[in-house]
Amino acid sequence: MHSDTDLISFADRLADAAADVVLRHFRDAMDVDNKLSEGFDPVTIADRGAEQVMRALIESTYPDHGIVGEEFGSVRADAEHVWVLDPIDGTRSFITGVPLWGTLIGLTRNGSPLAGMMAQPYIGERFAGDGKRAWYSGPKGKRDLKTRACSALSDAVVFTTTPALFSPVERVCYDRIEEQARLARYGTDCYGYCMVAAGQADLVIEAGLQSYDIVALAPIIEGAGGAVTTWTGGSIMDGGRIIASGDKRLHDIVLRDLSRCPAG
Structure with missing residues (x-):
């Protein structure tokens, strides 16, 4: 039997293993494959290799745990503990040399998020949380994360x-929010959520996410004092249309608007 502390510490080992792979390829020549017959969904040797080493480490350390990964699917997804992995969230940034990508490592227990980490090895930053607190380590040392009031x-x-995430009807709903905000920024992938947790920004609105895009980030946002739900206020476990807010009062305001947005 392993404690929650042991399991959360294990995420650092997974992040170290993934970093050894992805840093060999970042800003280096590599082939880029497209996972879609229509459109563009890039994947590289770095994505696949990082997930493989993380999966191997989980299998050797916690063979009864489940794994859900972007590149290699699911095993034992009904286990009590399940690791949810996105080896490179932000592959488009990765293949263009922009360091706004990260390795996402989530852990669920009985179908609910238990802990999560976003690791950015090129910059040397890690953001982590367990839903009750959140913390950071990086070039500026270690500290707790706290969202800001807004x-x-x-x-x-x-x-x-990117606004391209949204369907035409979702884009109308999103634009209505953006037009009222002080400032909007694009291209952030997982970093946007971590900046909300760090008190640098207030809101992330996205659509079309998979579980591996958000499960690791929810305990960080919530541990820092924020809120993460679907556009209708539901669970983020299946991905979909997501709102993450640093201030729960702001979350309620945005929910009242986006909850009325039609699907599709």
Whole structure:
């Protein structure tokens, strides 16, 4: 029987293993494959290799645990503990040399997020949380993470990776929020969520996410004092349309608007 502390510490070992792979390829020549017959969803040797080493480490250390990964699917997904892995969240940034990508390592227990980590090995930063607290380590040392107060949309800094995430009807709903915000920034992938947890921004709005895109980030946001739900206020476990807010008052404001947004 392993304690929650042991399991959370194990995420650092997984992040170290992934870093050894991805740093060999970042800003180096590599082949880029497209996972879609229509559109563009890139994957590289770094994505596949990092997930493989993490999966091997989990299998050798916790063989009864489940694994859900972006590149190699699911095993024992109904286990009590399940690791949810995205070896490179932000592959488009990765293949263009922009360091706004990270390795996402989530852990669920009985179908709910228990802990999560976003590791950015090129910059040397890690953001982690267990839903009750969140913490950071990096070039500026170690510290706890705390979201900042922002109760009005007119004061908010909002992130989305790209408006292309949204369907035409979702884009109308998103634009209505962005037009009221103080500042909007694009291209952030997992970093946007971590900046909300760090008190640098206030809101992330996205759509079309998979579980491995968000499960690791929810305990960080919530541990820092924020909120993460779907656009209708539901669980993030299956991904979909996601709102992450640093201030729960702001979350309620945005939910009232986006909860009325039609699907599709």
